[in-house]
Amino acid sequence: MTPDPGTLLSILQQDTPLTRVASTNGGEWAGPCPFCGGEDRFRVWPTHPGGRGRWWCRGCDRSGDVYAYLQQRDGLSFPQAVEALTRGSGCRAAPAPQPDLQSASSSLACEPPGKEWQARARAFCDYARDCLWSAEGLGARTYLAEVRGLAEETIRHFGLGYNPCTLYDRPVSRWGFDRGRAVYLSRGLVIPCDLDGVLWYVQVRRPRESEPLLAYLGGDIPAWRPEAKYMALKGGAGKALFGAAVEDLAGREVLLLCEGEFDAMLAWQALRHLVDVATLGGAAKGNRGLPGRWHLRLLHYEAILAAYDADRAGQAGAAMLAAHSRRVKPIAVPSGGDLTGYWQSGGNLETWLNTHLSAP
Numbered sequence: 239m240t241p242d243p244g245t246l247l248s249i250l251q252q253d254t255p256l257t258r259v260a261s262t263n264g265g266e267w268a269g270p271c272p273f274c275g276g277e278d279r280f281r282v283w284p285t286h287p288g289g290r291g292r293w294w295c296r297g298c299d300r301s302g303d304v305y306a307y308l309q310q311r312d313g314l315s316f317p318q319a320v321e322a323l324t325r326g327s328g329c330r331a332a333p334a335p336q337p338d339l340q341s342a343s344s345s346l347a348c349e350p351p352g353k354e355w356q357a358r359a360r361a362f363c364d365y366a367r368d369c370l371w372s373a374e375g376l377g378a379r380t381y382l383a384e385v386r387g388l389a390e391e392t393i394r395h396f397g398l399g400y401n402p403c404t405l406y407d408r409p410v411s412r413w414g415f416d417r418g419r420a421v422y423l424s425r426g427l428v429i430p431c432d433l434d435g436v437l438w439y440v441q442v443r444r445p446r447e448s449e450p451l452l453a454y455l456g457g458d459i460p461a462w463r464p465e466a467k468y469m470a471l472k473g474g475a476g477k478a479l480f481g482a483a484v485e486d487l488a489g490r491e492v493l494l495l496c497e498g499e500f501d502a503m504l505a506w507q508a509l510r511h512l513v514d515v516a517t518l519g520g521a522a523k524g525n526r527g528l529p530g531r532w533h534l535r536l537l538h539y540e541a542i543l544a545a546y547d548a549d550r551a552g553q554a555g556a557a558m559l560a561a562h563s564r565r566v567k568p569i570a571v572p573s574g575g576d577l578t579g580y581w582q583s584g585g586n587l588e589t590w591l592n593t594h595l596s597a598p
Contacts, residue, residue, distance in 0.1 A: 245323065246291035246304040247284040253311070254522040255551055256282060270522045270551060272311065273477070274298035274439070274470045296463060297470045350436050354414030355473045358407070358421075359430075359440050362471070366399025366428035375400045378427060381454035386500055387581050392507045396499075399428035401442065404460055413473055424460050424469040427451070429499050431474075431519070433483045439474030441499065441519070443467065477523055479532040481506060481516035490514050492595065493539045495566075497521050497546040497555065501577040505545075508587045512595065513543070521546060521555030542566045543594060547576040569594045 250256060253272040260266035264285030271280040279297040286292040294301035300310060308319040351359070369375050370393075378400040382388045388398075406420035407413070413421050426444040430437055444460050444467060445452035452459060463469075481487075481502050492513045496502040502517040509515060536542065542565050546552035556568035572590060574580035581587060 246293065246307065247282060249304065249307065250282055250293065254280065255554060256280075270520060271295040271297055271300075272522050273300055274474070274520070279466060296466070297468070298474060299472045350438050350475055350478075351473050352414045354412065356437050358413045359437050359471055359474070362401075362407075362423060363397060363399055363428060363430045363432075363437070363440060366401045367397060368399075369402055370398060370400040370428075374402055377454040377456060381451055382427070385450050385454070385582070386578060387504050387507075388500075389507060392503055396503055397430050397432055399430075401425055401428055402457075404462075415473065418472075421472055422462065422469070423471070424462075425457075426455075426460070426469070431478050431480045431499075433478065433480075438478035439519075440471040442469045442471070443500075444469055477518065477532075479516050479535070480519050482532060482535050486510075487514045487516070487535060489538065491540045493536060493542045494591070495542055495544045495559070496577060497552055498576070501545070504578055504581060505587065508581075509591055512588070512591060514539070521551040523555075539565065543591075544568045545571060545577055547571075549575065552576070567594075 247256070247267065250267075250272070254269050256267040256269040258265055259268045264283070267282040267284070269280050274295060274297045280293065280295045282291070282293045284291045291304055292301070293303075293307060302310070304323065305316060305319040308314055308322055309316060312319075312322075314322065350356070370378055379393070382393055382398065383390075401423060402425065404425045405423040407423055408420045410416075410418040410421055415421070424442045424444050426442040429441040429443060431439045431441075443451065445455050445457075446464065446467060447459055460466075460469075480499050486506070488510070490513055494505055494509060494513045494515045496505055496515065496517040497520070499517060499519060502515050506515040542563065544556040544559055544566055546556040546568065548571060553568075556566075560566040560568055571577055571580045572585060574583045574585065577587065580590065
């Protein structure tokens with residue numbers, strides 16, 4: 239079966255905001271990755287030669303046609319993906335709003351990477367953590383404290399690290415891959431999503447031209463895709479609830495759901511005596527609800543406050559998450575664009591949060 243050329247784009251635009259950026263192969267579109275959340279790393283060619291269209295994420299290295307997207311997004315077999323498109327007559331309708339995150343997420347498959355990836359990624363994180371607390375990591379530690387507002391306790395709690403130079407790890411079989419020349423390990427701040435002893439993904443916050451991180455780290459920007467702010471290690475899980483380790487969720491009545499890891503860590507540091515804090519790690523990652531593995535940890539919350547970024551992607555992500563559950567309430571950050579920006583502008587996070595906790 240060859241679907242209509244517009245099918246792939248129609249489905250993807252339900253899950254992530256896409257913008258036309260080139261005319262290659264009949265049109266190239268770009269936006270945040272629905273799997274890893276990486277902004278502007280996801281590319282789509284709806285009329286790519288072959289008829290089914292193609293998509294690819296430069297961050298998590300997932301790729302394929304429209305059937306591969308449905309298989310990976312919804313955990314379907316190939317025949318099931320074909321059937322899903324057939325039922326939708328080539329263009330699947332937007333998902334109906336669900337009454338709660340539990341039912342919205344019941345069919346979303348989510349498994350951690352394999353044992354080879356776990357072992358190799360953990361070794362990289364251990365190396366980066368050692369670098370962060372060495373003399374070489376002074377600039378990175380200063381940035382985390384002065385620009386991100388993170389105390390040493392918070393930095394150590396979340397296992398942050400610093401990779402001082404870009405690495406290419408070979409052979410890829412050590413990561414559990416059967417093909418590829420090397421695993422790319424970018425220079426930058428290393429953010430592991432480690433939940434209850436299982437490593438789900440690893441993000442690297444990369445230095446870019448004319449921004450504070452590069453000034454604190456010094457040296458050159460990464461040579462490969464220097465415009466990319468974040469780079470996920472290949473093979474990591476597409477979705478996980480960062481901050482949702484059993485030891486971090488205290489069972490409070492309210493969960494504060496942030497857009498990104500840095501906001502979540504700052505909020506955990508400042509607000510954990512009032513609310514539990516977590517993040518899906520990207521504005522688009524809640525568009526299909528929460529993976530079933532994670533909603534079980536969220537069932538007891540009476541309210542979930544979605545404090546996403548003030549930009550278009552953040553507002554769309556918070557609204558989409560709210561459409562999946564009556565318990566989700568999007569809340570605005572007064573200034574600065576996001577929680578960290580608000581703190582940087584002198585805002586008091588506790589005072590801001592209390593205004594929403596006391597609201598009817």
